[in-house]
Amino acid sequence: MKKINAEQILWRPNKKSSVPLYQQIFQFVCNNVSRGQWPVGTKLPSQRSLSKLFEVNRSTITTAIEELTSYGIISGKSGAGTEVISNTWSLFLPTTTDWNKFIATGFFHENNNIIQEINRLEFEPDLIRLGTGEIDPSLFPQEMWQKVLNRLGTKVMSLGYLEPLGLLELREALADHLNAEGLNVDADNILITSGSLQALQLISAALLQRGSTVYTEAPSYLKSLQLFQSMGMELSGIPMDNEGIQYWKLPRVTNKFNNILYTIPTNQNPTGITMSMERRRSLLDFCIENRLPIIEDGAYQELCYDDGQPKTLKSWDKNDMVIYLGTASKTLAPGLRIGWIVASKPIVQRLGDVKMQMDYGASSVSQWVLTEFMNSGLYDEYLEELIRKLRNRRDRAVRSLSKYMSDIATWNVPTGGFYIWLTFKSKIKIEQFFEQAVKEKVLLNPGDIYDFKHSRSLRLSFAYITEDEFERSIKKLRRIYDK
Amino acid sequence: MKKINAEQILWRPNKKSSVPLYQQIFQFVCNNVSRGQWPVGTKLPSQRSLSKLFEVNRSTITTAIEELTSYGIISGKSGAGTEVISNTWSLFLPTTTDWNKFIATGFFHENNNIIQEINRLEFEPDLIRLGTGEIDPSLFPQEMWQKVLNRLGTKVMSLGYLEPLGLLELREALADHLNAEGLNVDADNILITSGSLQALQLISAALLQRGSTVYTEAPSYLKSLQLFQSMGMELSGIPMDNEGIQYWKLPRVTNKFNNILYTIPTNQNPTGITMSMERRRSLLDFCIENRLPIIEDGAYQELCYDDGQPKTLKSWDKNDMVIYLGTASKTLAPGLRIGWIVASKPIVQRLGDVKMQMDYGASSVSQWVLTEFMNSGLYDEYLEELIRKLRNRRDRAVRSLSKYMSDIATWNVPTGGFYIWLTFKSKIKIEQFFEQAVKEKVLLNPGDIYDFKHSRSLRLSFAYITEDEFERSIKKLRRIYDK
Numbered sequence: 001m002k003k004i005n006a007e008q009i010l011w012r013p014n015k016k017s018s019v020p021l022y023q024q025i026f027q028f029v030c031n032n033v034s035r036g037q038w039p040v041g042t043k044l045p046s047q048r049s050l051s052k053l054f055e056v057n058r059s060t061i062t063t064a065i066e067e068l069t070s071y072g073i074i075s076g077k078s079g080a081g082t083e084v085i086s087n088t089w090s091l092f093l094p095t096t097t098d099w100n101k102f103i104a105t106g107f108f109h110e111n112n113n114i115i116q117e118i119n120r121l122e123f124e125p126d127l128i129r130l131g132t133g134e135i136d137p138s139l140f141p142q143e144m145w146q147k148v149l150n151r152l153g154t155k156v157m158s159l160g161y162l163e164p165l166g167l168l169e170l171r172e173a174l175a176d177h178l179n180a181e182g183l184n185v186d187a188d189n190i191l192i193t194s195g196s197l198q199a200l201q202l203i204s205a206a207l208l209q210r211g212s213t214v215y216t217e218a219p220s221y222l223k224s225l226q227l228f229q230s231m232g233m234e235l236s237g238i239p240m241d242n243e244g245i246q247y248w249k250l251p252r253v254t255n256k257f258n259n260i261l262y263t264i265p266t267n268q269n270p271t272g273i274t275m276s277m278e279r280r281r282s283l284l285d286f287c288i289e290n291r292l293p294i295i296e297d298g299a300y301q302e303l304c305y306d307d308g309q310p311k312t313l314k315s316w317d318k319n320d321m322v323i324y325l326g327t328a329s330k331t332l333a334p335g336l337r338i339g340w341i342v343a344s345k346p347i348v349q350r351l352g353d354v355k356m357q358m359d360y361g362a363s364s365v366s367q368w369v370l371t372e373f374m375n376s377g378l379y380d381e382y383l384e385e386l387i388r389k390l391r392n393r394r395d396r397a398v399r400s401l402s403k404y405m406s407d408i409a410t411w412n413v414p415t416g417g418f419y420i421w422l423t424f425k426s427k428i429k430i431e432q433f434f435e436q437a438v439k440e441k442v443l444l445n446p447g448d449i450y451d452f453k454h455s456r457s458l459r460l461s462f463a464y465i466t467e468d469e470f471e472r473s474i475k476k477l478r479r480i481y482d483k
Numbered sequence: 484m485k486k487i488n489a490e491q492i493l494w495r496p497n498k499k500s501s502v503p504l505y506q507q508i509f510q511f512v513c514n515n516v517s518r519g520q521w522p523v524g525t526k527l528p529s530q531r532s533l534s535k536l537f538e539v540n541r542s543t544i545t546t547a548i549e550e551l552t553s554y555g556i557i558s559g560k561s562g563a564g565t566e567v568i569s570n571t572w573s574l575f576l577p578t579t580t581d582w583n584k585f586i587a588t589g590f591f592h593e594n595n596n597i598i599q600e601i602n603r604l605e606f607e608p609d610l611i612r613l614g615t616g617e618i619d620p621s622l623f624p625q626e627m628w629q630k631v632l633n634r635l636g637t638k639v640m641s642l643g644y645l646e647p648l649g650l651l652e653l654r655e656a657l658a659d660h661l662n663a664e665g666l667n668v669d670a671d672n673i674l675i676t677s678g679s680l681q682a683l684q685l686i687s688a689a690l691l692q693r694g695s696t697v698y699t700e701a702p703s704y705l706k707s708l709q710l711f712q713s714m715g716m717e718l719s720g721i722p723m724d725n726e727g728i729q730y731w732k733l734p735r736v737t738n739k740f741n742n743i744l745y746t747i748p749t750n751q752n753p754t755g756i757t758m759s760m761e762r763r764r765s766l767l768d769f770c771i772e773n774r775l776p777i778i779e780d781g782a783y784q785e786l787c788y789d790d791g792q793p794k795t796l797k798s799w800d801k802n803d804m805v806i807y808l809g810t811a812s813k814t815l816a817p818g819l820r821i822g823w824i825v826a827s828k829p830i831v832q833r834l835g836d837v838k839m840q841m842d843y844g845a846s847s848v849s850q851w852v853l854t855e856f857m858n859s860g861l862y863d864e865y866l867e868e869l870i871r872k873l874r875n876r877r878d879r880a881v882r883s884l885s886k887y888m889s890d891i892a893t894w895n896v897p898t899g900g901f902y903i904w905l906t907f908k909s910k911i912k913i914e915q916f917f918e919q920a921v922k923e924k925v926l927l928n929p930g931d932i933y934d935f936k937h938s939r940s941l942r943l944s945f946a947y948i949t950e951d952e953f954e955r956s957i958k959k960l961r962r963i964y965d966k
Contacts, residue, residue, distance in 0.1 A: 034774065036774055040771070040801075040802045070829065071829050072803060072827045072828065072829040072830070085802070085803065086802060086803040086827070087771070087774050087802065087804075088770075088774055088775075088776035088802065088803060088804050089690065089776050089803055089804070089806060089826060089827065089830050090803055090827060090829060090830065092690040092691070092741055092776070093690070093829060093830065093833055123646070134643060134644070137640070137641035137643050138641070140640065140641035140642065142640060142641075145636060145639070146636035146637065147636075149632040149633065149635055149636040150632065150633060150636060152632055153628060153629035153630075153632040153633060154629060156628070157620070157623065157625060158620035158621070158623035158625075158816065158818075159623065159815075159816035159817070159818030159819060160617060160620050160816070160817055160818055161617070161817050161818065162818065163606075194677060194820075194842045194845075194846070195842050195843055197840075197841070197842055197843055198841065198842040201841060201842075207572065207575040207576070208575070226840065227840060230840060258575055287571075288523070288570070291517065291519055291570050291571055292571075293571035293572050293575070318523075319523050319568070319569060319570065319571065320555060320568070320569040320571060320572055320573055321570075321571050321572070323572060332642075333641065333642035333643070333847075334642070334643055334644050334843070335641075335642030335643055335644065335645065335846070335847025335848065336642060336846060336847070336848060337677075337842065337843065337844065337845065337846045337847070338846075343572065344555045344569070344572065344573060345555065346553065346554050346555040346573060346576060347555070347572050347573065347576065350576055357680075357709065357710060357713060358680070358681065358684060359677045359678055359680055359681040359684075359820065359842075360678055360680055360817070360820065361820065362677075362820065362846070363677070363818070363819060363820045363821075363845070363846035363848065363849040364816075364818030364819070364820070365818065365819060365846065365848045365849050365852055366846040366848050366849065369848055
């Protein structure tokens, strides 16, 4: 086993550099390993002698060693001495690829910690998830699911690759479904995707350019925005009022190619706002006039609890102005990983080609499951029942808020979807509030992870938890507020 | 409706440019539409007057108009006059995004036509697909599938999002399965992907860099190579002999960061060659010495028909040198869209993070189906039977070749997988041969779509068609050859 002679190391960290000392040491070790100077099995000098050699604190060495260990480059054993255990893939991790650069920087950077904490805490079993934008697993239609699987057992005879656009039977069922909602499409206008997130990825990869600007509601949906940024797009948030996006506040739209508008007009995430009929019409006119194409995210379109909901933008679209996105994740089950893109045929063709190069299409099993749900009528039956239940949850949620929050906060009453956007009347320290709530076993989604600036809002979801859990959480929040 | 006054058009195509005239005209129309000079509904001048105006042949105008129509930018109606029908998304199509640039150029460019023809012809029902690298749909285990679905109907209670690495039960089942094959992994070393193609995409996005060189066997697997190119990697083909890749022919490996080797050591696609034990050991030593990390594609690893198959490279890997890829597509069903990446934990973690940003994980339904197949023992039972059947097919295929081809061609006898690599002793005109075969209702995969240079080889697959279909096709090929 090779041992490094500390005296032969001439390199020293640069104490005047803006790069932290531990990172310089980390990089120095990486370089020696990657150049082959320190092959696998090489023993590193002790932490004490490294600290002396580099003239830095012992804690700086410890941090560098921990970093190297977490990347799998050296073994973490101390005492017997640390040694090099990898000289290849692990060394690729710290390098900055385009992708990593984009996910590490930008827009959400300052909130990364709280988002990561939410992601982690979502797997803790005894927290009440007051902000989760998913449907309550207990609302999953188990009996229907069983029927559907039993039928597919005899109906599906093999599971080969499907056509580039996805299972024809599913696209036909979706076309019927969408036409009943006022669209005018056929199966060839539809591309099945592995969820809406992938739909955005396909559009970004095939139609947009690095540096395209994506205009969107502020606040808006966390994860789609990250995707755009990962693909090198710029984001620009446009304020909303109760009728939806205030498109007239868009910066003077230049004719620069490939800027777009991304909107969730119905039951918006996270505000719950539904764009009015009037706003929809004038937005479309504005976009036609300014040649600003639209991605309409219809994730919550089917979840309307009151009468008189305006139709999709796509249903008034005569000019190929709108690409419409749908998904089964918000109604039936996210685990299906099935979404759909509705657009003109040349667009759908192109996106389908790109999809084939990414993953050869979405799961055939998932596509068959959704097809059977739709064609059997079970989906409509389920949806009706789901809407009834979620309407109850919304009504109870609003009552709970009135009971505990009316003097200290304001909120909208959403006409559908999952979300109530609650804003405190006076400033609160949102991070402390979040931490305090976690201690009380309530997991929150603070508003500042959706907005371009910090805020004193919360995204409340009444979809994931029961009416009683919602009320109990609100009561707790009030108590925390009063402390 | 706005009508264009042809006399006001001052632009003329540049006849000295290397850009074809029709393309200049196409771009001119696009520009006018995208700038808003010609809004939706604008009527274009007649083809005759355009031809006069631009001083070009009528056929040039026709080509430009056809192109504009196919992109959905103008209506194809003639007679009544063509008009602008879109001013947005369709105009994004002709622009060169990074992605399109990569898929349009490079490596496979010259063969694009034949690949596209194969893709198209695969949907023709009465062709015998002698080259298709999929498992025969009639070998799908219908009864087992039915059992599995029935059990999942009662076992699975909801379909939410899964952990970033994929369903724990599946990863545990795979770990057991892989450990039985000589690996030494646990569930945290495994990331479930939406097929192997996505695995390559994740590795490219998260670990490689634009300009990284991917060394690989020549000839090699068509679609993975395209993926690398789409992501901006360079490809370099290394020759093979009967024991596998001749790594000593690698160009002098520089220490430039993030070059890698991609290999299918077992039952290689398309040659059917299995790397010898000796070659595996010396390749690993070479890669360790040169710090050249390896992606080992084990797609055909489980499909070995003879005794004494060497173990995976990964099973000898002590240095984190190998990322191993597995898939259910070649054994059970491509429609599941399930693959897996086996690597060290830090690598798996990082790739899992990137996957979550791409599509939130693979279909839960597919993951449950495979889990149930594996945990019930049905998968092993099925695999044993499948190997028996495919061994028969291979044996019959080799006999058919001996009967009809032994004086004019050579081939290997593969010890597993799907493929026999047939090489004609004398030169043939491969494109004519391909077309002639299609006329005789046989669809071929010519060797030159897998290789860096043209060749006189064919990839024959005995997996997709029956023994008799194979023999009949070979008989036909002999007849075509003799003509």
